[in-house]
Amino acid sequence: MSAPAYRVIVGMEVHLQLRTRTKCFCGCLAVYGAEPNVHVCDVCLGLPGALPVLNAEALRLGVRTGLALGCTVARRTKWDRKNYFYPDLPKGYQISQYDRPLCTDGAIEIDGDDGATRRVRIRRAHLEEDTGKSFHVAGTKHSRIDLNRCGTPLLEIVSEPDLASAEEAGRYLEELRRIVAYAGTSDGNMQEGNLRCEPNVNLVYENGDRTPIVEVKNVNSVAGVERAIRFEVERQDREYREHGRTSKNTPRSTRGFDDTTGTTVHQRTKESADDYRYFPEPDLPAVDVDPALVEAERASLPERPRTRRLRYVQALQLSAYDAGVLTADRRVADWFEAALGPDRTAKTVANLLTGEVFARLNAAGKAIDAVPFPPARLGELAALVDGRVVNAPTAKQVLKLLWETGEAPAAAVARLGLAQVSDPEAVRAACEAAIAAEPAAAAALKAGNEKAGGRVVGHAMKALKGKGDPTLVQRTLRQLLGLPS
């Protein structure tokens, strides 16, 4: 009997740190990597009498992120206390939003496993404050607590369970990260904990049985999310087949992901809904979100990264790969578009940018803003390539000059006489000389060995000082050898 078929169902909870200077409810700096417990005040500590005051920038970035995710922004939003005890939460409650979240009903699009566009719905995105950090020191009975992160503004983004595999969950996370980076609302750096995620995973079988939902914690990378979900899928299927565990006889649970083993470990069982005793935060008034703010943010949102990527493929005829590379970082895509023009193809600009320019940036460990010349200059070089004024090796030489001295491409070509040799007579003479000098290779080429022809082409190009028009050289050689062109 074959194993019963199932569908994988994944929903994602993402906590995103918003890029503010100060914390959500006090003026302490919200920075990563500081000395422990130096960005802490009476509000962070929850001392008696300390009162939180909402940071306008946290609200603005929450609104902007919500709009980037296609959400509706609430006209009025309010604050609630989520009560629980943990050493990294000194107040004994987290200021969050329960029944009046800032943003609701959004969606983002990703590539589904079937190749079609998959729309992943966003149920809600609400503001809340981050907790401090605990470090469990092996071999002691204590945890060390650093409260610098306490009160950093977070947007909790809750998706509907619209993801059907580990890979789709990974793509959702990548897309979310690109969207917030494009919108400029968060660094979205998973290593530094700007973006943290908790996948919810379960399986549905053809007979209607469902495995109990498992929430996975401690996932710190996109690869980790995918591994955690794959592990859960296998584990839950085994538990179902071997022990008949379903949502009817087994409670939901929380499991922690162990990155070193790629496994999840049971943390706790949720016998009933968590009892957080939410109630309205008496220390913070509700906020009426200014419609002018919402419209200003909406108007200034950039094109979504996925829309841009698809546009590069459809309108600019770039490969899916090039489009992906160019749109991964908004600054790169902006730079690329600034280099485009009517006398050059997008493909040539993309080749020069992702080839020579990226190679130089990577070698120096620099980002796109370190390119020492404006994008239009690269566009001028692309125009020379497309106009067959220079060939590829010469373009490389011109780019080197542009990079090191800032000399404009056309000026460098004129000054150094680098223009491609397209004079049929000169090319013919060089090709004749090459055939005479490489008789064996020429014979092999004539016999159909294209590879052997490289020696003849090389010889001809050398005679043309590397500036021969490669297409013309090829065509001329074939004519001289009586081959079809």
Next chain:
Amino acid sequence: MHVTETLVRHVARLARIELSDGEVAAMVPQLDRILGHVEAVANVDVADADPASADAVPSAALRPDVAAPSLERRVVLRNAPATDQVFFLAPKVLED
């Protein structure tokens, strides 16, 4: 609302308060009476009231994102029962 021993134990656990069986038994009638008083509030007609409307502030009037001084670490840690002068020290948390 009718207070039961189960409810008292549940609330005590959430609040991390240890109660003896005798204390639990004593709490039941006391809490019941307190809730009885509070229930008077439930009789107020609030059909037209928006709980978020009492004192809503416009978003334009919020705190600007400008840094204010934090406390010195020495002061931050001063009231803590245990520190190593850098971190708070807390008993290691065991998941239940």
